[in-house]
Amino acid sequence: MALTIIVRSKLKSRGRSDIEKMLLAEGWGGSMTGEQADKCEYLERKFKAGGVDKTTHFPQHQIDRVK
Numbered sequence: 723m724a725l726t727i728i729v730r731s732k733l734k735s736r737g738r739s740d741i742e743k744m745l746l747a748e749g750w751g752g753s754m755t756g757e758q759a760d761k762c763e764y765l766e767r768k769f770k771a772g773g774v775d776k777t778t779h780f781p782q783h784q785i786d787r788v789k
């Protein structure tokens with residue numbers, strides 16, 4: 723007989739814009755400018771509204787394409 727253990731995490735996965743904000747708040751340097759962070763947040767909202775549930779980390783070239 724096998725024992726199966728299911729562990730469910732209550733931690734919210736964070737997007738790249740959230741991680742950027744945390745780094746700046748803690749005093750570490752950011753990897754994006756403020757404008758790029760806003761564009762990244764826009765992309766995350768757009769994907770969430772489109773029905774994508776998982777958090778995606780957008781590469782820099784996709785963030786730079788947003789107008």
